[in-house]
Amino acid sequence: MNVQLRNSSSPRTYYLTEEQQALADQAHRFFFSEFHHLNAQMDETDNLPPSVFPKLGAMGYLGLNVSPEYGGAGLDFTSACVITEELSHASAAIGLSHVAHDNLCVNNIYRNANDVLRRKYLPGLCNGTMIGxxxxxxxxxxxxxxxxxxxxxxxxxxxxxxxxxxxxxxxxxxxxxxxxxxxxxxxxxxxxxxxxxxxxxxxxxxxxxxxxxxxxxxxxxxxxxxxxxxxxxxxxxGKPDGGVAVTMSGLDLERAIVCFNATGISRRALQISIDYAKTRQQFGKPIASFQMVQAMLAEMYTEIEAARSLALHTAAMCEGLEEGEGGRGEIHKLTAAAIFKAAAATSFVLDRAVQIHGGSGYMRNTEVNRLYRTGRVLEVGAGTQEVRKLIISGELLKN
Ligand SMILES: Cc1cc2nc3c(=O)[nH]c(=O)nc-3n(C[C@H](O)[C@H](O)[C@H](O)COP(=O)(O)OP(=O)(O)OC[C@H]3O[C@@H](n4cnc5c(N)ncnc54)[C@H](O)[C@@H]3O)c2cc1C
Structure with a gap:
């Protein structure tokens, strides 16, 4: 079943300003209509359509945190996070390629490179003619x-x-x-x-x-x-032998924004599970009428809300993180905790989503199966769950 978008806005939250919410809503609509239909073929061929990056660039979705002086969108960090979430909700794979380009590569260059390098590389990376x-x-x-x-x-x-x-x-x-x-x-x-x-x-x-x-x-x-x-x-x-500062501060921001790849994926899994539960009939009734299915949906929703609230709080705490800041202290602990929770919540939600879909969830060509195969790596990539716990406990036990 190809479930279409049911509502055309991003979930409301206390943490976003009206402007950030409007950006999220716009991204929600644009990404779903432009990219969601590409997912099955991308899964089959494992190729990214060449039109994706130029399209993201043309719509102003590259260089999200880069100043317009270098061709970027000049947005705050939270806005970049909610755009990442909406992109991942529409297409997890495009969301991953986008975050690797825009946060791991482009934002690190913007935050740490000198003006000559910024002027040489950022405009192409921000208009989608170059991929990072x-x-x-x-x-x-x-x-x-x-x-x-x-x-x-x-x-x-x-x-x-x-x-x-x-x-x-x-x-x-x-x-x-x-x-x-x-x-x-x-x-x-x-x-x-x-x-x-x-x-x-x-x-x-x-x-x-x-x-x-x-x-x-x-x-x-x-x-x-x-x-x-x-x-x-x-x-x-950066400076010779100055790579640790670049990496460590960049990794904190990476952990913070990757939370939103996770919540985008888990929100989509919940949405298709609700739709499936309402339409799949057994014992003469929709499976949504059975309390054990209702309980799974309730638990999935609660995990997503908990992870998303922590992720949004963490994004707000990352605003204005100066060059060289991060990699230690409060922000290091918080970003590790946020991605630890977001990844665990995603695994939980995807497991229940497959359960609700029954045998069809085990079939490779279903959307829920694609999401299940995809989301698992969030407990490994961008640092493993174990390393995240080492960071949190290391900060808690300092001094
Ligand atoms: C899809 C994908 C995309 C990626 N993209 C990028 C990218 O763009 N750029 C990039 O540089 N990297 C990227 N990575 C790499 C990713 O960051 C690493 O896979 C991750 O950091 C874990 O490293 P590893 O795979 O070598 O596992 P290992 O470090 O070998 O870990 C294996 C196991 O041992 C555990 N372990 C290791 N050390 C400890 C310890 N001290 N205490 C307890 N347990 C421990 C781990 O938690 C894990 O369970 C990507 C990975 C994937 C899968």
Whole structure:
């Protein structure tokens, strides 16, 4: 059953201003009509239609937090979050590619790069003619991304020479630029990391493979390899060996905004479960008339509201986070808690959504099955649930 949009607005909440709510409502309508119908084919082919990024750019949905001076939308962080939620509600895969481009890559460049780099890269990234990615994770460096990092960047005159590989990189196979972390002073361990903007047509850069995922299909994920890849020294973002500050503050914002990929997906799962429960008949009645089905719907709703409220509170606390701030203290703890809750709530909701759909939920070509395969990774990607708990308890037990 292809359930169409039942209401044409984003859920009302105390946390949003009228302007933010209007942006969310507009995004809700636009994304659903433009992107929802692409999902089945994206799941089948695992390709992102080339029209998606230019369309997002033309409608002003790229560079959400970037000043209009560089071609961005100049919105506050909460607005970016609710737009992310609506995009993920309409298409989880496009929502993931968008957040990797717009938050992980573009926002990190905007917050940390000098004016020359901003002027060179941001306009194209904001109008959708260029696609961005962020390369941090490596085959041997996941949860311990900084400590175990093996990719190196060795100074050579006015260039750095990058060697190493990055894995599970969202948009990696289609990116024009990748914000890459590499060790410039390996002897300093995690304190010897720098960030670089790498253009993907640079000799020595290659996409080693496009990875075959269980969910989020259509959002391409890849392994990237750097073999004597010469990157201009002026493409360094932030200071030499200053990569930790760029990463840690960026990761807090990433955790905060990824909560909304989660709530977008779980809201959609609840919506199609309600519709299915009202229309599927057993024992001569809609299954929605059975109290055990009603209980599942009630629990799903409650989990989503709890996760969404914490996520919106966290987004508000991220407003105006200065360069270098984050990566420690209250905001570090709160963003980890918000994504921990949002990911757990999503897994709970998706599990119940499949249950309500019965056997049809187990069939690969149903929307609920696609969402179920997709949402699971929110407990792993952008840092695992275990690492999130380590961050929270680490902050609670400090001093
Ligand atoms: C779809 C997808 C998209 C992604 N996109 C990007 C991207 O765009 N850019 C990017 O850089 N990365 C990306 N990643 C990588 C992602 O951030 C990592 O997968 C994640 O950080 C976990 O690393 P890992 O997979 O190596 O798992 P591991 O670190 O090997 O963890 C394996 C298990 O061990 C547990 N574990 C590890 N250390 C501890 C500990 N100290 N205490 C307790 N338990 C522990 C983990 O919690 C987990 O359960 C993506 C991943 C996926 C799946």
């Amino acid at each position: 990615a962020l390369g941090l994770t490596e085959p041997g460096a996941g949860s311990d991304a900084l400590g175990s990092m093996r990719t190196t960047a060795k100074g050579d005159g006015d260039h750095y020479i990058l060697n190493g590989s990055k894995i599970y990189i969202t948009n990696g196979p289609i990116a024009d630029v990748v914000l890459v972390y590499a060790k410039t002073s390996p002897e300093k361990g995690a304190k010897g990391i720098s960030a670089f903007i790498v253009e993907t047509d640079t000799p020595g850069f290659k996409v080693a493979q496009k990875l075959n995922k269980m969910g989020f299909r259509g959002s391409p994920t890849g392994e990237l390899v750097f073999e004597d890849c010469r990157v201009p020294a002026k493409n360094m973002v």
